[in-house]
Amino acid sequence: MAQETSGRLADRVCVITxxxxxxxxxxxxxxxxxxxxVVAADVDADRLATLPGVTPVVGDVSREEDAxxxxxxxxxxxxRLDVLVANAGVIPLLSxxxxxxxxxxxxxxxxxxxxxxxxKYAIEAMLVSGGGAIVCTSSISGVAGQARQAVYGPAKFVATGLTKHLAVEWAEHGIRVNAVAPGTIxxxxxxxxxxxxxGPEYLTEIVRAHPMGRFGTPEEVAAAILFLASDEASFVTGAILPVDGGYLAR
Structure with missing residues (x-):
């Protein structure tokens, strides 16, 4: 897929977990x-070191001091901080x-x-600088039920709920909070x-549930995150944007 650029985040300070x-x-x-x-954060120091052009931070988002x-x-x-992409997550397949x-x-x-x-800490920083945008990574599992998602799915419902509550709470302060809900990527x-x-059986079954008949790419989700983080989404907050090949439209 062609990826055009237009400087939509020129000089914006962004943290991506x-x-x-x-x-x-x-x-x-x-x-x-x-x-x-870009400040890029992850627990995987070795892989983070292969990402050029960013300010790396090695840490675990579940640890308060690291977050x-x-x-x-x-x-x-x-x-200052203009954008947070709250993306860090683990995905076990378990009933x-x-x-x-x-x-x-x-x-x-x-x-x-x-x-x-x-x-929490992003909002505290954005209040000082006059606003910003947060994009959380939820999931189709955070909107609808799926098999073998007994631990992952409920956590993604947390992401969906947190997005909606924070959007309402901080809109008057110029802070937009949205989420993407990827299908299988x-x-x-x-x-x-x-x-x-x-795993193979699970993936064979779930690809059939995506009406487009394929899984998505990370770049396709990144494009949706870019939109929500940019001024193009200036009147969008509290949205859960599916990037799922039609999964949630069934």
Missing amino acids: GAASGIGRATAERFLREGAR RRMIDTAVERFG VTEAEAADFDRVMAVDGRGMFLTC ETERVAAARVEPG
Whole structure:
């Protein structure tokens, strides 16, 4: 897919979590092409080091001190924060009988608590600088039920709910909060699922549920995130934008 650039984020200061791979990496690369100054955060120091042009921050969004440091790095280096992409997450494929309490806690720590913390500190910074835009990564699993998503799906409902509540709470302060809800995307996680027990069967079934008959690409999700982060979406807040090949339209 051709990717045009137009400087839509020129000089905007942006923090992207989960930026070392997948949707986060594609978003960081797209934001850089659009003129943004990007602070890229991830737990994977090695992969983060291969992302050129960003200010890297190695950390775990579920740890309060790390989440705060991601935001503080942007403010200390560039003087403000304009955009947060709260994207970090883990995606186990587990039914409720397969999952343990520790699996639920781990996913909620990263996908739920981590999103809460990064949004919290981003909003505090944006209040000082006069507003901004937050884009959370939810999922089709955060809007509709799916099999084998007993721990991931509820965490993505947290992302969807947090997006809506924060949008209402902070709109009058010039802070927009939206989310993307990707369908199944061709990331490293999907590649891993192809060799996991039950993974190929799961993927064969779920691709049929996407009316377009294929999975999406990280770049397609990054384009939607760019729109929500940009001034083109200046009257959009509280939206959950599906990027799902028609999955939620069934």
